[in-house]
Each structure stands twice: as C-alpha cells, then as structure tokens.
Amino acid sequence: MFLEQISNPKKYISHHLHHLQLDLSNLKIVRSEIISSRFWILNIDSIIFSFILGCIFISIFYIAAKKVTTSVPNKLQAGIEIIFEFILLNVKGMFQGKNLLIAPLSLTIFMWVFLMNLMDLIPIDFLPCFFETVFQLPAMRIVPSADVNITLSMSLAVFALIIFYSIKIKGYIGFFKELTLQPFTHPVFFIFNFLLEFISLLSKPISLGLRLFGNMYSGEMIFILIASLLPWWSQCFLNVPWAIFHILIIFLQAFIFMVLTIVYLSIASQSH
Numbered sequence: 706m707f708l709e710q711i712s713n714p715k716k717y718i719s720h721h722l723h724h725l726q727l728d729l730s731n732l733k734i735v736r737s738e739i740i741s742s743r744f745w746i747l748n749i750d751s752i753i754f755s756f757i758l759g760c761i762f763i764s765i766f767y768i769a770a771k772k773v774t775t776s777v778p779n780k781l782q783a784g785i786e787i788i789f790e791f792i793l794l795n796v797k798g799m800f801q802g803k804n805l806l807i808a809p810l811s812l813t814i815f816m817w818v819f820l821m822n823l824m825d826l827i828p829i830d831f832l833p834c835f836f837e838t839v840f841q842l843p844a845m846r847i848v849p850s851a852d853v854n855i856t857l858s859m860s861l862a863v864f865a866l867i868i869f870y871s872i873k874i875k876g877y878i879g880f881f882k883e884l885t886l887q888p889f890t891h892p893v894f895f896i897f898n899f900l901l902e903f904i905s906l907l908s909k910p911i912s913l914g915l916r917l918f919g920n921m922y923s924g925e926m927i928f929i930l931i932a933s934l935l936p937w938w939s940q941c942f943l944n945v946p947w948a949i950f951h952i953l954i955i956f957l958q959a960f961i962f963m964v965l966t967i968v969y970l971s972i973a974s975q976s977h
Contacts, residue, residue: 752855755817765785826955859917861910885898
C-alpha cells in the first residue's frame with residue numbers, strides 16, 4: 706500500500722497529511738485529515754510524540770543534574786550550562802518582575818518546542834513506513850508542532866498564565882480597569898476600549914500558536930512536495946539545502962515562542 710502511494714503523488718501527499726486519530730465517541734482508531742469536523746477526536750500520534758519528546762527532555766536534564774560537577778564539566782553538562790545561560794540572559798533582559806516560574810517555564814518551552822521541531826529533519830517516510838509495516842497503523846505524523854491542536858494547546862496554557870498573573874498582581878478591579886481605561890480614559894470610550902483590549906488579549910494565544918504551526922507545517926509540506934514530485938536520485942539536491950536552512954527555522958521558532966511567552970508574562974506582571 707505504501708509503495709502504491711509513493712508511485713502516486715496525490716495519494717502520497719494525502720497520506721502524509723493524515724493523522725492517526727482516536728474517535729472518543731466509539732473508542733475507535735481512525736485516519737483523518739489535519740483538521741477534523743468532529744469535536745471528540747484526538748490526534749494520538751501528535752500526543753504520543755509530544756509526550757515522548759517531553760520525557761526525553763526531562764531525562765537528559767535529569768541525568769545532567771545527577772552528574773553535575775564543579776570541576777571540569779563533561780560535554781553534556783557544558784551543553785546544558787550553555788542552554789541555561791542563554792535562557793537566563795533572555796529572561797533577565799525581558800522580564801521586569803520577580804517570578805521563580807518564568808525561567809523554568811522558558812527553559813521547558815524552548816527545549817520542548819525545539820525537540821518537536823527537530824522531528825521535521827527525520828526523513829518523512831522513515832517512521833510512517835516503519836509504523837505501517839510493523840504495527841499496521843494507517844497513518845502517522847511525527848512532527849507535533851505541525852499539528853495546530855498541539856501549538857494552540859501550548860499557547861492556551863500560556864494564555865491561562867497571562868490571565869492568572871494579571872488578576873493576581875492587579876486584582877480583579879485593576880485587570881478590568883486595564884481593559885476599559887486604555888488607550889482612552891473618557892467614560893464614553895469604555896466599551897470601545899474593552900472591545901479593543903479584549904481582541905488584543907485574545908490575539909496573543911491565537912497568534913502564538915498559529916505562528917509556530919504555520920512555519921512548521923509549511924516546512925513539512927516542502928519536504929513532502931520534494932519527495933513526491935522529484936525522482937529519488939535528485940531529491941538530495943533540494944532536500945539537503947532546505948534541511949540546512951530549516952535548522953535555523955527550527956531554532957528560531959522555538960526561540961520566538963519562548964520570547965513571546967516571557968514578554969506576555971512580563972506585561973501581565975506589571976502592576977500598573
């Protein structure tokens with residue numbers, strides 16, 4: 706079946722744009738496209754790979770923490786220290802308040818998103834073909850950040866923290882005043898201010914999630930198009946340059962997601 710799809714570009718592209726999904730209404734595994742019209746559907750491939758990558762991230766840092774030394778560090782500890790210093794430098798430069806959660810949250814977001822993006826460099830046929838051959842699974846997408854459900858879930862978690870700290874620091878009345886008394890202070894503009902600020906507030910998680918999804922989905926799509934439309938012997942001439950350029954995108958998208966999280970939480974933590 707997989708070889709038949711490779712010989713047909715339309716079927717090949719369609720195959721790689723389908724998720725392995727679980728229909729909660731009847732607990733049945735289905736194969737559906739990237740956006741399903743049914744609500745009770747879980748993209749279990751994205752969930753599984755997100756969980757595995759999260760465990761890999763925690764395990765690597767746990768091993769490095771257990772073997773940390775004040776003498777000459779090993780290569781793993783040196784790499785972890787570089788990442789820590791990079792995160793702390795950005796947090797200190799952008800976050801104005803004092804919050805013990807921001808640095809660990811920023812580190813978790815950066816590393817988790819980076820690892821999810823890094824899956825895009827694995828040959829697109831390798832794992833889907835393996836799972837279809839060994840486990841008879843009809844579809845498998847291995848890049849969680851190319852799934853809008855994953856990126857929006859992460860951005861909604863950040864949005865919940867924005868609301869929490871806005872209310873915690875400003876209070877309910879202060880938070881309501883922030884939505885109604887700016888940019889215009891005259892009572893006539895209260896409704897206008899609220900609509901403007903409410904839309905601005907909602908745009909934060911939407912733009913945060915869709916930006917990551919759009920960049921990673923388009924990158925994945927280019928790999929799929931190269932593999933489907935070009936003969937195998939010529940694919941390396943486009944795949945290798947795009948993969949090298951894509952390394953920058955992988956790092957940059959993780960960095961942007963982390964930076965915007967810090968900035969949004971910094972704004973929410975201001976007392977005015």
